Amino acid sequence: MMTAEPRVPRRPMRSHARRNYEHLLAQARAAFAEQGINASLEDIARAAGVGIGTLYRHFPTRQALLEVLLHDSFNDLETQARNLIKADPPGEALASWLRILAAHAATYRGLAEALMSTLRDERSALYASCQALHAAGDQLLARAQEAGEARADLDSWELFTLANAMAWASEQRPGTADHTDRFLSLLYEGLRPGMSHTISP
Amino acid sequence: MMTAEPRVPRRPMRSHARRNYEHLLAQARAAFAEQGINASLEDIARAAGVGIGTLYRHFPTRQALLEVLLHDSFNDLETQARNLIKADPPGEALASWLRILAAHAATYRGLAEALMSTLRDERSALYASCQALHAAGDQLLARAQEAGEARADLDSWELFTLANAMAWASEQRPGTADHTDRFLSLLYEGLRPGMSHTISP
């Protein structure tokens, strides 16, 4: 969650403020899950029983709100990336990373798009986190390439973009099961037959 | 039932109306090309020197406008699909179709998304055209699969979605060259090395 409070909270957020903050987060999470990342902020404020001004004070931009919502996931992702860098074989590690990345981007409808656009604006609230993911992919890719387990051309921007594109693709048929993994394996193995791990009997 | 219309029911559009219609189309094309498919309709009307009401009379929805703008391309696509169905080898024909489809979806920013959402709403102005593309892909895919030149699992919805996803991906880095073909070949050949046409020296 958030950082631990100081031993003697100079100015602990007043309890009421704290409660509003939590309510807002909860309602935002619900709304984003239901309607995607562009859900109305006024609706969220209303659902949290709070004025729109309060929402904007706590979260000056939609991205700031998103950043807090995803904070934990981002931490997880970083941890997993660190572990994968030591994992073998490198090609598998890369594949796992793609899967993890895409699954994350598929958390909310519209998130893949937001993450991509974040990479274009370094002043964005999410920029740092996004950049970190991108960088992690860079290392995993390089290692897989050295091991001859990933195409030698292929750069990390392409990789990141494709992972998000697969998340985007799986948003395109709502109501059914999550297709992200399926799309990823199509991407990873290519569209032609028999070129993959597949063992024909 | 009011006025019994003459033998010729559609009178030609009055000349001024015709001109407004053309102006609107031209400005819409320009705006969509520049700012993507969600450009402000009021701006387009203004640029065409016409009231917003006029725009809405000619094109009751944004999609109707889009449909007219894309009408010619859709015809081209159909023609090309028909030709490809007789082309050999079937795998190449399928690959060409993917390329054509994705290039089309990359015409305007946001178009890929719009085409996908169109497939979900059969009352949409673009539904028929979209469905036709989808169906054409179906045939090409089946033929390639029979020839053993495309994965046997893989359905035409996936194919259509992936083509659009590649167009989406190539929208994500504006200002640079068009990456659609690059992404398509990554998709087609897979991310691992040496499984493709690639000939190592």
Place this chain on the structure above:
DNA sequence: CGCCGTAACGGAGGCTGCCTCCGGCAGTAT
């Protein structure tokens, strides 16, 4: 050539959503 029916026009206005700004209230300290 002038009249009139009606196709075509245009923009005001209602709605939704974004975001800012500021007057007011309520804990806290003196």
Place this chain on the structure above:
DNA sequence: ATACTGCCGGAGGCAGCCTCCGTTACGGCG
């Protein structure tokens, strides 16, 4: 008590979508 200040809420300005309806003027007809 009183003053301080963090916190609140929503009014209001802006932009975009779309509808509705009073007005304009085209062009066929007498």
